[in-house]
Amino acid sequence: QGDIDISALALNPRRGGPKNLPILEIFLDDDDSEEKKKQKEKPRLVVLGGGWGSVALLKELNPDNYHVTVISPTNYFLFTPMLPSATVGTLELKSLVEPIRNIISRVKGHFIRANAEDVDFSSRLVEVSQKDPNGNEVRFYVPYDKLVIAVGSSTNPHGVKGLEHCHFLKDISDARQIRNKIIQNLELSCLPTTSDEERKRLLSFVVCGGGPTGVEFAAELYDLLNEDLTLHFPRLLRNEISVHLIQSRDHILNTYDEAVSKYAEDRFSRDQVDVLVNSRVAEVRPESILFTEKGVSTDGKPITITKELPMGFCLWSTGVSQTPFCKHLSQKLGPAQTNRHALETDTHLRLNGTPLGDVYAIGDCSTVQNNVADHIITFVRNLAWKHGKDPESLELHFSDWRNVAQQVKKRFPQAASHLKRLDKLFAEYDKDHNGTLDFGELRELLKQIDNKLTSLPATAQRAHQQGQYLAHKFNKLAHAAPGLKANEITEGDLDAAVYKAFEYKHLGSLAYIGNSAVFDWGDGWNFGGGLWAVYAWRSIYFTQSVSLRTRVLMAMDWAKRALFGRDLMSY
Ligand code: FAD
Structure with a gap:
């Protein structure tokens, strides 16, 4: 030390x-x-x-x-x-x-x-x-x-009880513990003394959080179970193993473009990764997870159903x-x-x-703490003066707000992913206020928007x-x-x-989703694909790796896995 x-x-x-x-x-x-x-x-x-x-x-x-x-x-x-x-x-x-x-x-x-x-x-x-x-x-x-x-x-605990029964994925020691636990569960499942019910529990892998880390872990786990399991654990039946992903929002990868989320969900559904959206973990117990799921009753009313999922492994990955x-x-x-x-x-x-x-x-x-609100106010003021009007007595229409939103996007590229919400807010306000806003109302509205725009992605x-x-x-x-x-x-x-002020430039997001990968460059530029996308994904990270030493090691690992499979040992 x-x-x-x-x-x-x-x-x-x-x-x-x-x-x-x-x-x-x-x-x-x-x-x-x-x-x-x-x-x-x-x-x-x-x-x-x-x-x-x-x-x-x-x-x-x-x-x-x-x-x-x-x-x-x-x-x-x-x-x-x-x-x-x-x-x-x-x-x-x-x-x-x-x-x-x-x-x-x-x-x-x-x-x-x-x-x-x-x-x-x-x-x-x-x-x-x-x-x-x-x-x-x-x-x-x-x-x-x-x-x-x-x-x-x-890691963000979100006030949930029982997180001591979960694994986290932040550091190298976490990765080692996860690897050991997965292998330990596979070994225990093979013991002749393990009952069928216990085996199913041990082989139930749960991921809490449908962001990039949770999704990528679920994908890697799925790859391991499909590619190496039959070779190393012939006694285990693939259909006894389950991977579940619990997500509180209505989509996984919800900060990505909708098309990308949909692609990832379809892929997971084909690969039998059980994606549970609109579901919130209430408690983690030593051998199960309690979660609530939003649903609709027979008479069409929204209801919340509490469910219990047996588990042998749980990853907690719900934000920071x-x-x-x-x-x-x-x-x-x-x-x-x-x-x-x-x-x-x-x-x-x-x-x-x-x-x-x-x-x-x-x-x-x-x-x-950026000044998105100030920027919009200045922009609207200038717009008003340009048209010979006093901004304080100005009434603006929704179409003007679309224009403002486009300006926000240009000036603050990090706002791109929030633009949909921004449009929605403007539209809701527009509906309730007969199509116009005055300057005071604009300031109030901007307060809400500004709070959302200040947070840059972690x-x-x-x-x-x-x-x-x-x-x-x-x-x-x-x-x-x-x-x-x-x-x-x-x-x-x-x-x-x-020196100039800092400006974040969003260069896109990518995620590995199990023998395929998704890319989201914003502004509707996105795609997902199979093996070629995986190679593109690997190449991007390969070039970003910190040193020549780590690049060489990564290349050797990929080659080793392709030739001999993964090392399924715990240490
Ligand atoms: P970190 O990289 O977390 O570094 C923090 C450092 O501070 C560490 O060295 C830590 O030891 C040290 N430290 C902590 N406390 C103290 C203290 N009290 N005193 C002194 N030092 C301290 N981002 C992407 O853009 N793309 C991805 O694909 C992606 N994948 C991810 C996958 C995983 C599993 C995880 C966990 C994160 C991923 N991220 C990804 C997010 C990315 O890793 C973080 O956003 C990034 O690490 C933040 O960098 P940082 O320098 O702020 O903090």
């Missing part, structure tokens, strides 16, 4: 900060080289987390401008899009990870394997915790000039929520943070409410774009204020002066 590189960083005997803890400083020994001295002069950039956002930042950052320290409890970067493949042995776990130190070496930075616990924004100190060799917790401060928070998210660290920061920053799900930043990705404006938040742990794609954006900005900042030494960074709103 003790992973501090003491050749260049050391705990200063000086204690300080609000909790009077030891402070980690850049350490220079007697025979220090010029290079080390230069490092000490540079502004200290501290990055919390070693995931998608941080790695994109580290890969684009100019190596000469900052003294970089990365703090994370995991000492590897995990290529999450392929994690479902690792749960069934299509890919090996080690093919999806890259040591974080390999990535940091590019910027001559340091790594501290520890958890960030708190930040003292006024004295620019991150409080971190770590276990010492005796297993006792030690805490100390790491000072920064610039801080990037990229700590990702936690804030980590305890981020929740704590959010509370600390008070009214400047109004979002319950993520840390709010301005459009320059600076954390709202910090006194010095030198803290940034990117990736799943953050949300950009995807690797977004974290990657934000990491790259910060690196480019930091590179510019380093040159915009020449002569500034460490601890003298007082750029204030230099950010806005040197």
Whole structure:
């Protein structure tokens, strides 16, 4: 655990900060080289987390401008899009990870394997915790000039009882546990002492959540059961095995285009994956799942039916929520943070409410508070003035709103998936208000829409774009204020002066759905297909993989599986 590189960083005997803890400083020994001295002069950039956002930042950052320290409890970067493949042995776990130190070496930075616990924004100190060799917790401060928070998210429990009986899929250890559990269930099912009923339960695999992770896991599991089972477990009958996917909405992959969801559902129905839509999990028990299903009574009234599904394995994959660290920061920053799900930043990705404006938040742990509502108001105002009308006394028709919606889409591409809802809201309002809206009503309506538009998708794609954006900005900042030494960074709103605001560009979504894949590029551009789509899907992720090493390993795994099948061993 003790992973501090003491050749260049050391705990200063000086204690300080609000909790009077030891402070980690850049350490220079007697025979220090010029290079080390230069490092000490540079502004200290501290990055919390070693995931998608941080790695994109580290890969684009100019190596000469900052003294970089990365703090994370995991000492590897995990290529999450392929994690479902690792749960069934299509890919090996080690093919999806890259040591974080390999990535940091590019910027001559340091790594501290520890958890960030708190930040003292006024004295620019991150409080971190770590276990010492005796297993006792030690805490100390790491000072920064610039801080990037990229700590990702936690699984969302949605207040459901019994999640201790579920598996999660966030990290490499989760994938290992899932793989072991699946194989254990298959082994137990083969025992001559296992009853028929027990065997059916053990072989009932349930996935809660019909988003991309749940769908891809169900697809990988289906592949395993179909392709390798008869070979390795000839005693088991395929029709004794069931895969169920429980989804609270009326479609799986509901953030994708409707045609894509439909394609995936048809595919699953052909492959006998039992998709239960409009169903909500009420409780997870050790051997079964209680869920409610929306239905219609014989006299046509909507009803809710409670059902119990026996299960031998359950994956909980129903979205993300804030980590305890981020929740704590959010509370600390008070009214400047109004979002319950993520840390709010301005459009320059600076954390709202910090006194010095030198803290940034990117990736799943953050949300950009954009000004969609302001933008629409300005747009409508301009439209009114253009037509010689006073905006405050303006009455606009639904057709005008369609025009506005198109403008929103152009300015905020991330709004594309919400446009359908936006249109619906406008249409409902239009129906109730005799075809017109005044300016006050528009503001009220925009409040609802704005809330929906502020949340960017929690995807690797977004974290990657934000990491790259910060690196480019930091590179510019380093040159915009020449002569500034460490601890003298007082750029204030230099950010806005040197670099544009962050704009998310949606490049499309893809998902593997079991020997076929679906692609959604937005604006109705989407398709799904068989083997060729799987190869296209693999190629895209292959090229995005973090290093040559992981690419080679992934290619070898795919070849190995094609030649010899999956390794069905638990370890
Ligand atoms: P992460 O990549 O989660 O990294 C967070 C880092 O912070 C980790 O290193 C963690 O150890 C560290 N950390 C946590 N707490 C602390 C702390 N207190 N102090 C310091 N460090 C801390 N997205 C896509 O775009 N496409 C996909 O196909 C896709 N598939 C996915 C499949 C799975 C199974 C999963 C789980 C996610 C998938 N995602 C996908 C989502 C994507 O992985 C996330 O959006 C992305 O990882 C977010 O990046 P991040 O940098 O914000 O956080």
